[in-house]
Amino acid sequence: xxxxxxxxxxxxxxxxxxxxxxxxxENIESGRGFYxxxxxxxxxxxxxxxxxxKYTAEDxxxxxxxxxxxxxxxxxCHLIANVYDNEEVFxxxxxxxINRHRIYKMDPALWMAFFSxxxxxxxxxxxxxxxxxxxxxxxxxxxxxxxxxxxxxxxLPHT
Amino acid sequence: xxxxxxxxxxxxxxxxxxxxxxxxxENIESGRGFYxxxxxxxxxxxxxxxxxxKYTAEDxxxxxxxxxxxxxxxxxCHLIANVYDNEEVFxxxxxxxINRHRIYKMDPALWMAFFSxxxxxxxxxxxxxxxxxxxxxxxxxxxxxxxxxxxxxxxLPHT
Numbered sequence: 262x263x264x265x266x267x268x269x270x271x272x273x274x275x276x277x278x279x280x281x282x283x284x285x286x287e288n289i290e291s292g293r294g295f296y297x298x299x300x301x302x303x304x305x306x307x308x309x310x311x312x313x314x315k316y317t318a319e320d321x322x323x324x325x326x327x328x329x330x331x332x333x334x335x336x337x338c339h340l341i342a343n344v345y346d347n348e349e350v351f352x353x354x355x356x357x358x359i360n361r362h363r364i365y366k367m368d369p370a371l372w373m374a375f376f377s378x379x380x381x382x383x384x385x386x387x388x389x390x391x392x393x394x395x396x397x398x399x400x401x402x403x404x405x406x407x408x409x410x411x412x413x414x415x416x417l418p419h420t
Numbered sequence: 421x422x423x424x425x426x427x428x429x430x431x432x433x434x435x436x437x438x439x440x441x442x443x444x445x446e447n448i449e450s451g452r453g454f455y456x457x458x459x460x461x462x463x464x465x466x467x468x469x470x471x472x473x474k475y476t477a478e479d480x481x482x483x484x485x486x487x488x489x490x491x492x493x494x495x496x497c498h499l500i501a502n503v504y505d506n507e508e509v510f511x512x513x514x515x516x517x518i519n520r521h522r523i524y525k526m527d528p529a530l531w532m533a534f535f536s537x538x539x540x541x542x543x544x545x546x547x548x549x550x551x552x553x554x555x556x557x558x559x560x561x562x563x564x565x566x567x568x569x570x571x572x573x574x575x576l577p578h579t
Binding site for chain 2: 274340343347352414
């Protein structure tokens with residue numbers, strides 16, 4: 262049975278209740294934790310983080326840069342989940358995200374791949390039911406679809 | 421009678437239905453229109469836009485820079501309206517906005533002032549009931565409050 266955007270939104274927002282943004286230590290850790298998971302499990306992708314190409318999870322833990330980067334990433338995930346049922350706003354946020362990442366010359370396949378990493382992090386650091394995981398992957402497919410259209414319209418590599 | 425965050429959210433989101441983000445000409449114009457209104461009515465604030473200190477509304481109209489800037493601003497307003505009822509996400513987005521504006525060394529009073537300009541634009545370019553205007557101003561007060569706290573925590577000038 263296919264789910265509405267509002268249903269997907271509510272499921273994804275709910276998964277983030279235990280990963281709230283904020284300035285308290287547990288909020289900081291929810292953001293930084295993503296990069297610890299990411300760098301441990303996908304070390305090849307550290308190449309996109311200049312100066313941190315050899316960072317271990319321990320280096321991330323001590324890094325102010327990844328404290329901030331972690332909050333930014335976490336906030337972005339909250340935003341895409343919260344606005345998923347406002348389709349044009351969601352798509353505009355995707356395009357803006359692509360614009361901001363243009364300078365990093367990323368492999369365009371990474372936009373979809375991100376959602377496997379992200380759901381992997383949610384799974385590892387808390388819990389994620391099959392229904393929650395598939396909601397995030399469905400949101401990710403839409404994110405990726407708008408990403409690739411926008412990359413194409415910018416005459417940049419796309420999948 | 422005081423309104424809940426959800427009520428304020430719904431009112432503000434509704435006012436933006438006629439100012440949707442997007443790539444069609446009318447969406448582009450909804451963003452660019454803000455800067456035409458802004459530069460016409462608050463010419464002293466053009467000083468924050470390096471290279472555009474003398475821009476008229478006509479210059480804004482022809483400018484690719486303000487086409488993009490307009491969409492970014494419009495998206496930001498959609499985001500703050502849509503997430504207003506998710507208080508921690510709203511506040512995290514405010515802090516991120518402050519972080520990104522740090523380089524412009526803005527007068528801290530401008531964060532509250534923005535919402536007078538913004539509601540002025542909505543009023544001039546469409547319509548805004550008293551209820552809608554007061555909902556935006558209430559959201560603006562919360563935006564400003566988190567802005568000033570965050571500026572203070574960064575040891576930057578604040579009101």
